[in-house]
Amino acid sequence: MSLVYAGMCCHAPGITVRPEQADPELLAGLHAAFDQQRQAIEDAGAEVLVMVSSEHFANFFMDNMPTFSMGIADEYESPIENPDWLKVPKVTIPGSPDLSQRIIGQLLETVDISWAQEWKFDHGLAVPLNFLTPEYKMPIIPVNINCQAPPLTPLHRAWALGKALRQAIDAVPEKVALISTGGTSHWPCTPESGKINLEWDKVLVDQLIHKRKDELLDYKFQQTFIDGGAGAGEMRTSICVAAACEETVGEVLFFEPIPVFATTCVIATFFQG
Amino acid sequence: MSLVYAGMCCHAPGITVRPEQADPELLAGLHAAFDQQRQAIEDAGAEVLVMVSSEHFANFFMDNMPTFSMGIADEYESPIENPDWLKVPKVTIPGSPDLSQRIIGQLLETVDISWAQEWKFDHGLAVPLNFLTPEYKMPIIPVNINCQAPPLTPLHRAWALGKALRQAIDAVPEKVALISTGGTSHWPCTPESGKINLEWDKVLVDQLIHKRKDELLDYKFQQTFIDGGAGAGEMRTSICVAAACEETVGEVLFFEPIPVFATTCVIATFFQG
Amino acid sequence: MSVYYVQKLMYNLNRDPDLRERFDKDREDVLSLYKLTDEELEALTKPDIGLLYVMGVNGQILMHYAAIFNMPWAEYLRVMEEGLEKHGPVRSGLYVMSESNEK
Amino acid sequence: MSVYYVQKLMYNLNRDPDLRERFDKDREDVLSLYKLTDEELEALTKPDIGLLYVMGVNGQILMHYAAIFNMPWAEYLRVMEEGLEKHGPVRSGLYVMSESNEK
Numbered sequence A, B: 001m002s003l004v005y006a007g008m009c010c011h012a013p014g015i016t017v018r019p020e021q022a023d024p025e026l027l028a029g030l031h032a033a034f035d036q037q038r039q040a041i042e043d044a045g046a047e048v049l050v051m052v053s054s055e056h057f058a059n060f061f062m063d064n065m066p067t068f069s070m071g072i073a074d075e076y077e078s079p080i081e082n083p084d085w086l087k088v089p090k091v092t093i094p095g096s097p098d099l100s101q102r103i104i105g106q107l108l109e110t111v112d113i114s115w116a117q118e119w120k121f122d123h124g125l126a127v128p129l130n131f132l133t134p135e136y137k138m139p140i141i142p143v144n145i146n147c148q149a150p151p152l153t154p155l156h157r158a159w160a161l162g163k164a165l166r167q168a169i170d171a172v173p174e175k176v177a178l179i180s181t182g183g184t185s186h187w188p189c190t191p192e193s194g195k196i197n198l199e200w201d202k203v204l205v206d207q208l209i210h211k212r213k214d215e216l217l218d219y220k221f222q223q224t225f226i227d228g229g230a231g232a233g234e235m236r237t238s239i240c241v242a243a244a245c246e247e248t249v250g251e252v253l254f255f256e257p258i259p260v261f262a263t264t265c266v267i268a269t270f271f272q273g
Numbered sequence C, D: 001m002s003v004y005y006v007q008k009l010m011y012n013l014n015r016d017p018d019l020r021e022r023f024d025k026d027r028e029d030v031l032s033l034y035k036l037t038d039e040e041l042e043a044l045t046k047p048d049i050g051l052l053y054v055m056g057v058n059g060q061i062l063m064h065y066a067a068i069f070n071m072p073w074a075e076y077l078r079v080m081e082e083g084l085e086k087h088g089p090v091r092s093g094l095y096v097m098s099e100s101n102e103k
C-alpha cells in the first residue's frame, strides 16, 4: 500500500498576505496545525505529494477548461501571483514526471483527465506548500478539479477521481501523500467577501472526516452557492481526497473561522498509513 | 429520438489539396459518396452536426491536453491552415452554444469532457465540412478525442463517450447528426507517409459497420501503431460514433485506397434515423 | 459568450508579462486585440470595475485587473457595491445566483 | 520533457500570426523566448528538419515548421530519411515504435 498520508488544508491568500491582522492565538494554532500536518507527511515517509486543488484561472481558462487535470512537468513555477503581495518566495518546485505518467496511465482507465506539461502554481497550492514543504524539495504533482467555471465537475465524478487516484497510487512503489486544499464557505472577490457560514462548514468537515459519501454527493449546485458562496465549489477537492480513503475516519487538527482570512481555516487528517 | 443520422468519413488534406493527382474515377466516386452523405444528413432533417474529430495540434497541446473536448462557441474559424494551400474557403462557421451546454451538462455525468469557447477547425474538420456542409450554414459542434499525444484516450473510454453522446443527444429536442472523421491506416508526415494497409482497413471498417464492440476495443496501442501508423490512432473517433448507434448495422458508401491521398478513403453510414 | 473576451484579456494579462508591459504602455493597443463590445471596451478602459462585475466577470479574474490599477482591496469591494446600485443586478455568470444580487 | 519547447514553439507559430511575423523578421529573437538545449536551438535555426524528426518532434507539428521555410513535400520526406541515416533512430516520442526506425 503506497498511499501513506491523506488530508485537507486551507489555502486562503490572507494566511500569508496579512497574518499580522489575525488573532495571534488563532494564527499560532493554524501554524501549529500546518506544522503537525507537515510532520505527519514527513513521518509517513512520503516521497511525493499529490496536491488536489482548485486553481483560480491561473492556468486554465474557458478556452480549454479541463474537468480534471494533472501536471506532468519536471518542475513548476510558484507563485503566479506577485510574490511580494502573496508573501511567499518565488521558487521552482520539483515535479515527478515519470510518476505522473504512470498515475495518469492508470487514471485514464476510469476518468478522462487532461494532463499538462506546464503549470504555474497559484495561491491554492503556493500558500499550503509554504507550510507543508517549506524547503520546496518534496516533488509535487498538481491535480486540478474544475470548481470555478460552470458547468463545474459533478460531485460524484470528483469522488470517482479520488477512487481512481487511490487505486493508481497504491499500484506504484513510491510512498505518496495526498492533500486537498479549499472548500469551506467563502465569497471570494465579491461584495459578500468576508462572510463565513460556520454551521455549514462544521457539517461539511464532519461529513468529510467521516467520509459520508451519500451526504457529500447530495450537495446541490445552487444551494451550495447560496449557503457557502462561490468558494464552496472547492469542496470538490476534499470530496475527492475523502473518496481516496473512504475506509478510515479522519481527524480535525484545526477548525476556526478567521474573519480576516475570509473563511474558516481547516487542517484535517483523512488517512494515516 | 433526436439522433437522426450517424456516420464516418475521411479527412485527408490531399482530398482538397491535390484532387487532380488522384485517379479521376476514384475521385468522382469519393465526391459522390460525400454528396450522398450530405444528402442523407439533410434528408434526415438534421439541425446541428456534431463532428467527432482528432485535431492535429491546432488547438490542443501538451500544455493542457484534453482526453475529450467539446466546443461551446457561438462560431468557429476555419481552416487554421493556409486556405490557399488547403484549397477550402476561409469561413466563419456557426456553432450552437446553447445546445453544446445542454449536451455537456449531460455528458459530465459519465465522462469528464473538457470544453472550449474557442476552436479553430483544422483539416480534420475543414476537409469533410467542405463536402458535407458546402454552404457552411449548418451549425457545427466540434468534439475532440486525443488520438495524437500519448497517453491517447483509451478505446473503451472513446466508446463510453459515444454512449454518453447518444444519451445526451436523444434528450434534446433538436435533430442532430453525428459524424466521425479519420481512423484508417496512415503514416502522416513521416518517412513512411503514403503507406496504406488495405487489409487492416477492411477489417476495421467491417468491425465499425457491424459495431463489433469486443473486437473494436481489443486493438492494442503499439500493434495498432505498427499495423496502421500513427494516423490509425484516429480510429477512436469512429469507435465513439459506432458506440452511439451500436444497435444498428451500418453501410459502406465508399471504400477505396487513394495513394495520392495517402490513405484509404472511407464514407459510411452508421445509423439512419 | 458574454464577457468571454473581457475575461480572456484579464487572464492573459495575469499570465503574460510581455502583454502586461505592453498594456501598461498602451492600453488601447492591447484592448484592440480582443473582440469587445463598446460597453466592454469602455468599462475596461476607464476602468469601471463595478460595471465589469455587473456584466458578469468572475471575481477571481476581476480582482487581478483591479490590482493592475493598484486599487486597494476596500475600494475594490466598494466599487462592486456601487456597480450594483448604478447598473443593476449582475447580468451573467455565477453571481446572478448570489444573495447580494437580489437586493 | 524532451523536445517539449521545440514543439511548443512550432505550435505557437502555427496559431499566432503576430509571433509568426516576428519569427520571419528575427528568428533568433523568437527562439530566445523558449527553453531550448543547444542542439535544439541549432536544429531549429538551420533548420535541420531531419534532426528535429530524430529528436522526436511529432510530424503533424514538424510539417508546419518545414512549411514556414517553403520546403516542398518531397524534400520534407527526404530530409527525414537523411536525418535517420545521419543521426540514428528516433530518440523519443511516438516514432520510436515505427518500423523505419528499426532499419
Ligand SMILES: [Fe+3]
Binding pocket: A011, A054, A056, A124, A182, A231, A234
Ligand atoms: Fe480558492
Ligand SMILES: [Fe+3]
Binding pocket: B011, B054, B056, B124, B182, B231, B234
Ligand atoms: Fe488526421
